[in-house]
Amino acid sequence: MAQEEKEADSTVTYPKRSYTTTTVQGLEPIKIDGSLNDPAWATVEWTSDYVEWEPDNATPPTQQTKMKVVYDDKNLYLAFYCLESNPENIIQRMGRRDDFPGDWIEVNIDSYNDDRTAFSFTTSVSGVKGDEFVSNNGNNWDVSWNPIWYVKTSMVADGWVAELRIPLSQLRFGNDAEQVWGIQSTRRYFSKEERSTWQPIPANPAGWVSSFGELRGLKNLKPQKQLEIQPYALGRYSTYEKENGNPFRDGTDGKFSAGLDAKIGVTNDLTLDLTINPDFGQVEADPGAVSLDGFEIFFQERRPFFVENKNIFNFNYSGGQDNLFFSRRIGRDPQGSAVGPGTAYIDQPNNTTILGAAKFSGKTKNGWTVGVLESVTAKEYADVIAENGQEDEVLVEPLSNYFVGRLQKDFNDRNSYIGGMVTGTHRQMHENVSFLHTQAYSGGLDFKHNWKDRTYYIEGNVVGSHVRGSREAILNTQNSIVHLFQRSDASHVQVDTSRTSLSGTGGRVEFGKGGGGNWRYYAGGNWSSPELELNDIGFLRQADQIQQYARVVRLFNKPTSWYRRMNFALEQSSAFDFEGNYNRMMYEMVGFLNYKNNWWSEFGAAHKPRIYVNSFLRGGPRWRYNEENYFYFFSGTDRRKKASFDLGYVHSEGKQDAFDLRRYVFRARYQPINALSMSLNLEYETNPSKTQYITEKAFNGMPRYILGNIDQETYSATLRLNYNINPNLTIQYYGQPFIFKADYSELNYVNDATAKNLDQRVTWYKNDQIRFEDDTYYIDENRDQNIDYTVSNPDFAFVQFRSNLVARWEYIPGSEIYLVWSQGITGLGDVNNRFSAIVDNQLLRQRPQNTFLIKATYRFIL
Structure with a gap:
């Protein structure tokens, strides 16, 4: 009581x-x-x-x-x-x-x-x-x-x-x-x-x-209009292993550049941010990652100009990562390629140059939130030398303009808001990049209403998109992993080679209890039509889906003799496509417990009785996974201590041993003195599967989807060191080796993609149907002594090392000097080697690319 x-x-x-x-x-x-x-x-x-x-x-x-x-x-x-x-x-x-x-x-x-x-x-x-x-x-x-x-x-x-x-x-x-x-x-x-x-x-x-x-x-406070100008100057010098005969890789590169950032208070409520030729050389590198499912990997934005005020430009319409605006599209890697017949050497830029960007944003006292972003990126050319010695330039990214507009209005005593967003991408098209959209537009409306002292809420949005381009560009969009109009068993979509535009819709609605008492809950759903396309300036992982979800949480906020606080939640979700296929069902339980001694544990378990994936066969029929069960458990010591540790384990498995995942996590933090802190994060993962997609071949005029038993291993180690000489002078180190191994065996092919039993879903090649020579599988499926098709050895090992050593000195408030030393190695290893051998051969014995950078900024407050 x-x-x-x-x-x-x-x-x-x-x-x-x-x-x-x-x-x-x-x-x-x-x-x-x-x-x-x-x-x-x-x-x-x-x-x-x-x-x-x-x-x-x-x-x-x-x-x-x-x-x-x-x-x-x-x-x-x-x-x-x-x-x-x-x-x-x-x-x-x-x-x-x-x-x-x-x-x-x-x-x-x-x-x-x-x-x-x-x-x-x-x-x-x-x-x-x-x-x-x-x-x-x-x-x-x-x-x-x-x-x-x-x-x-x-x-x-x-x-x-x-x-x-x-x-x-x-x-x-x-x-x-x-x-x-x-x-x-x-x-x-x-x-x-x-x-x-x-x-x-x-x-x-x-x-x-x-x-x-x-x-x-x-x-009698007078609003203060802000006017700040921050020029920068930067010198960069890189060294790397020289490639004999390649004039683009002579062992060294040097560069000097300058740019300008400005912040102008148009009114006390609204600010104009400008950047000309921005540089983000001091920004930490992205972590290593490999995707075998064909989908784009999402990386967080780290560049200061785009991160600041990002909340204003956020329009997360699905509740996940999907968004009308994904700022990493601006300045992205060039999308074209200079590879062609007779090409000997290529020097392709790593990023698209941002010529300039402007951001007008803020919130007025009347409750209007305003955001306008405009950016122009340059044409990017790859320098090419042909085998006959002829030099040329090949366009790999056109001149592009990006626009984002955002507006929201608070009302109902600040308990409600309604807003909208529009985006536009325009490219100056040329023949070599005709596979890109010439124009891409998206827009949406969103709202939220709170009542009863903000205890309850309802929120939602609706979005639309329209892209234009050549027949080639729109065909590529229809066939992309995001849309897959070519799916052989889909009757509600089909490829149209004559189309030059696509239009689609999406949206979400959710209601719940967000405050008051010890219970929280919400329920909602979202959809993305098959034609929805946001990836010119937004992020959309997959179209053609309808999702439903619900969650209830019990909070225990008052400490007892053995815990400080804890919570438990039950979740349920399901998914369909626009043809009406019932694709997914999941039930999950999660919890968190903070013990009296400030140690903690978090855990969860889920059952997935139904898993169908439209994209698994890359345009083939809908694929059925076996039922899956998984659980995870993480626990750690008191992070206030000078030394603290976390341990974690994730376990997932499908029926009939169809697939398996085991992830082991160890994290350690140590602060021996007030000025020095360090952390180490180790992760090792095994993810074997009997049916990993490899490729599609033709057999007797029909598509044959080739799968294989994959032994997949991933290892990463992330080390961070921070030494704080004083609050304004810090030295920071980040280093991460990343190794991914994919070893394939026991090739098989799809027989009945939606069969419940794995042995009916695929057929394994017999010894008299397949042989392996010269790094190639030769397959005589019908046993007529003739090779029906071949499959290149899909085994590979990806190796990467990234590190940054940054000394940052804020010599006066707002003005900084950076000294940066970056190292990088990227290559392929031998999948038959152990991790220790790969580290020795592909990391320790390889010459890394070294980049030394000095950057100085000065903020003028006018």
């Missing part, structure tokens, strides 16, 4: 707290030195009475915190006094920007007062800064936002102090004579892994920003 009463407390709502500030204009300016001795601080009183949020919600915190806020015509000032009865409990670990391994204090400011967005500023006791733009009522935190602000911390006898100065030009607000802003402050008390907040909130609030308290007393 006592436990039930405790848990019932999570439904309580708290009255909004209010803090009244005052101007200190005309007084001696506050000096940011962490001392709090300036006379201006005496003009306001401390506010305190922070309340524990996690783990024991609505109880007094272990240590109390105090806050003051004042302002002048140009700045907002905040002071925090973090009390500590035993100073030895204060953990002063260092980290790079936006990384806080020790004690910290944070303030969130909803200067729009829209209950949906906020500006977040965090400082650790060691003086490391973090800043994020918060959107979608706390569901999105954009760590790429890097405003200019100032902080100083200091240790005092009974705790530690943080003093902040935030220029008003870094915030967005209206021009009312007297304003009310939302405000929240959170303290992390590291030694007990405890969070306390100035404004009390439930353990799992329906919304983060909408739960803020109020900051009052803001009078």
